Amino acid sequence: MSDEDEENQFRTARLEKLAALRKLGVEPYPYVFPVTATAAALDATYKDLSAGTNTNDVVAVAGRVRAVRNNGMFLDLHDATGKIQVFNHKDFLPPEQFQLLKLLDLGDIVGVDGKIRRTPRGELTVNATRLTLLTKSLLPLPEKYHGLADVETRYRQRYLDLIMSAESTKTLRDRSRIIASIRRLLTVRGFLEVETPMLQAIPGGAAAKPFVTHHNTLDIDLYLRISPELYLKRLLVGGISDKVFEINRNFRNEGISPRHNPEFTLLELYQAYVDYFAMMEMTEHLIAETAREVCGTTHVTYQGQVIDLTPPWKRATMADLVKEKTGIDFLVIANDAEACAAARKLGAELPKSATWGHALYGVFEAEIEATLIQPTHVMDFPREVSPLTKAHRTDPRLTERFETFIHGGEYANAYSELNDPVDQLARFDAQMHERDLGDEEAQRLDKDFVTALEYGMPPAGGLGIGIDRLVMLLTDSASIRDVIAFPTLRPRS
C-alpha cells in the first residue's frame, strides 16, 4: 500500500464506515457464508420464470456489489459466474439491516439470503431477507461504464482488470481451458506427464540467454532453464515411458515485446519410434482439437484474419519456400561464400562466420516468415541451426526439423530427435566453436546428456509448442501480456 493510497479520501471514508459497522456489531471480515446458488445457475434454473412472478424458493448468494440503484433498493451482485440483482425493501428486510445497507459501498463483498422472483422488468432478483457483509472494500473501483482502460494498471493490478473486464477474465479462463484440453488430448494418447528441473547447472535445449541464480549451500551458480529438452530425452533413455510431456515455465533473459515474456509456458513432448512427420500430425491434432473445444470451430479469427486450422496443414521445405519467393535455389549453391553473398543481397544480416545453413535460414527469416499466414509446417532446417536434430535422411546439409508458422509467427518446433551420440557430440563441438566466435546463445556442451545418448535413446519425434502464443491465437489477443495473468514489468518507483 502506497502513501498515496493511505491519503486517499475514499479510503479514509471507508475506514470510518468500517468503524461504524463494528460499532453496530457487524464483523466486516467474517469467516464463512453458506452459498447455495450462483448467478449463472439461477439464470439457468429460472430461465422460464416469467416477468412479475414471485417464488418461495430461498437461496443464498454471494458476490461483489457492482451497482447500487434507488438509494440501495437495488444492488447488482457479481459472482464468478455472472450477475444477480438484489432487491432491498422494508417489506422483506428487517429495519436494522437498513443501517448495514447504508454503510455498504461499491466493491464490498456481501452474502444475501432471500427469495427468488423475476421483476416486472424481467430481471431475475433475490428479495433480500438478510444481508451479510463478507468483506469490506476500502478502495474505490474504476468507473463502471468505461472500465479500466490504462494498460499499465491492467497489467500491474490484474485483480482490478479482472474485476472490471469480462473480456480479460474470459481470456485467462480460456487459457486454463486450452491447457486442460492439451493435457487431456495427450493423456488420451497415452502420454505421461513429467516434471524436469527448472534449476539447471548447464542451461541446454535451446539457444537463448539464461537467467543466473545462486544456490547458497552448494555454493554454485544455477540457471533457470531455457528448455526442458535435454532432461525429457534423458527420461526417454530411461524408458519411463515411450511418450512423455511437460507443460511448464521456461525463462529466457531477453527482450520483452508483444510476443515475448521473460518467463513463458512451453509444451514439450517426446514420442519414441516416430519421426517428425508424426509430430506434424500431432501439432495439427493438438491445436485443431483444442480450437474446436475452446472456440467451437477450427476457423479462428486472429487480428481480423480468418485462420483455418482444419488439418491437414500445408507442408513445404524451407529451401522450396525461399526458392519460390526469391528465385534462388540454395540447394544448388555449393559453398558458404556464395550462399552468404546471395543471402546478404536479399537483405539478410549474417555474421562473418556464417555458413551455407545460416544463409538459407537468414533468407527464410527475412523474406518468408512474415508471409506465412495460414498454418504451414516449414520443413528441413539447416544442420548448423539445429544442433539437437537428426540429420535429414537424404540431404546431410539439412535436418529433419520443422517449425509451424501461423499469422507470421512460430507456433511449433519439432524434430526427428538426434539420438546418435557421436553426431551429437560433434554438434556440441560446432556450437562451442560458435560460442568462441562470440555467439552467446550457442548451446553448451552437456556431457552427461551425451553419456545418456551413449546408453541409447530410441528414435523419437519431439515437439514444442509455445502455449502463450497459442492462447493468443485462440483468444485473439494482440499481446502476450493479455494471456499471462501477471506479465513481467519493471517495478514501480
Place this chain on the structure above:
RNA sequence: GAGCCCGUAGCUCAGCCGGUAGAGCAUCUGACUUUUAAUCAGGAGGUCGUGGGUUCGAAUCCCGCCGGGCUCACCA
C-alpha cells in the same frame, strides 16, 4: 539497446500555438423510490508522472529522469 507516442481528480477523458484546471461516472449532503450506465439539486476532491530550464507567468515550450505502449534490434 534505438526511434516514435503517451502519463491531468479514485476511474474515463477534455484543456496543450503560455495567462494560474474542467466534464462525466464514482464519492459526500439532500430529494425521489420497482430501478437497469436509475433520475434531480447541491458540495467536496488535483504538487497536471518527476526534476530542472526558458518566461513577468508553464498542464501547455525545452532538457534530464521515472513508468508505459508501439515499431525495430535481440528472441537461431
